[in-house]
Amino acid sequence: MSRTGSLRRSFLPRLSPALPLYLFTLVFVLGPLVYMLALSFMHREGAWGVAAEFTLRNYQRIGIPEFAGTFVQSILLSLISTVMVIILGYPFGYFMARLDKRWRSRVMLLLIIPFWTSSLMRLYGWIIMFRANGPLDILLMGLHITREPMRLLYSYPAVVTGMIYALLPFMIYPVYASAEKLDRELVEAARDLGASPIRAFLTVSLPLTMPGLFSGVVLTFVPSMGLFFIADILGGNKVVLVGNLIHEQLMKAHDWPFAAALSVVLMVMTSIFIYLYRRLSRTLGGSGELEGLV
């Protein structure tokens, strides 16, 4: 950038091209977030109204077992889904990075297609599959593995399956991105020095692909807390998550201040999680930015 040019112009206030972005962010991101925070300290009045008097009641309400339990169940379900997604997705991303170039781009295309396919359609396929006497039952009973319909639809395992399925690509991409950058010669050097394949993986490959793995964990764990429609569609009303609770309080109970308090707590939890990720990523020599997001 030419210094003299900007010096000459600095007498006039120079409008940054980023101005629309800043304005949009102030009005439609910061504004609503601040209002949500304020709303969470107000209370409900009448059927739809909100009274602007300071109260901590909404936060106290989150503490009662019914709602606290929902938070615990949500975190648990997100943890289970995230761990399963790591177990299934990490090897995929890692192996994919080691395919030869032509196959890599083919696999990438095959991954992109379901990722770009309507997520509702993909969930809907699971509904048909899990239905009593649906394809899965026919297959399992045909193979004499089970004797009667499994009644998987509207169960916990159905919700976990749906979550894993929806979140898997968000683990595969970042792992692939960091495994692709991995210098193969380092692994070969470890092997030449007598390390077993497993040891070479654990001491060389795994630490070097950690940034991708962490990034994948953030990208799966954070959204998993809010995916209320998966629990809705595949879990009936048996599995209630924080997301379902917020949705219900907003759209059915019309208790907006309470919904705001729930969201604030959820937001604080996710922020702590992202903060920890940044710290951890920086101490490991990463940039702290999420990898392979786009």
Next chain:
Amino acid sequence: MNKQGFLKKGYVAVILVLMYVPILIVIIYSFNTSRLSSAWSGFSLRWYGELFRDRALFNALRNSLVLSLSSSSLAAIIGTLGAVGTERTADARSLRARTGKILEYLSLLPIMIPEIILGMVLLVFFSLLALPLGMFTLIIAHTCFCIPYVYMVVKARLAGLDKSYVEAAKDLGAGDWRAFYDITLPLILPAIVSGMLIAFAMSFDDVIVSVFVTGPDTNTLPIRIFSQIKTGVTPKTNALCTLLFAATVILCLASAALGKSRSNNRGI
């Protein structure tokens, strides 16, 4: 090594097949004669016929297209300008640069926080402003989460750009605007397009945010499918999903073919 390589390829193949199973099931059942979609009772195209007679569905499709096109275009403009503007102050330590950094972080928040929070805060905010819910609020809400995709892709491209082109243009007497229009813009255009495509796809598929900020008369396709799934499905939904899937495949293949023809451009 060979056996190991086989195992690895096998693993990748198995997971890929599993990913397509639910999609294939929907496609197969869209040709089912029976109204009760759990039992197979013969091949028929009748649901496709009924699909084309469903006006409400076509309204929803039109709404979805209008929504995704406007919000991804808006995001392309705001996001690209934002990326160009913050690139200049990237290394500066002034107060202005720091405020910029904070604002930049805030503008990325819509895709860092769970989507449900974005939907919720926008709903209560729109009602505070007494904005009637409908297409307008949908477009604003979708633009919120579309901007970060464009911004990040364009910013990554700008970071990898050789600054000397712009400097050369300026040495030859081009102003800021001219240098941007003639040099920078053509170089970052592929990134803008790919960011916009991702934003379009995200917007076209969105359920969570839309459920909160849509009005009673503005159905989008995902909202319609969502309520159909919840209230009992007709196989028409399968037929609709199958057609959408066909469109997706065609688009993906086309963009892959395009990518191949200018293979030095990275990005999905």
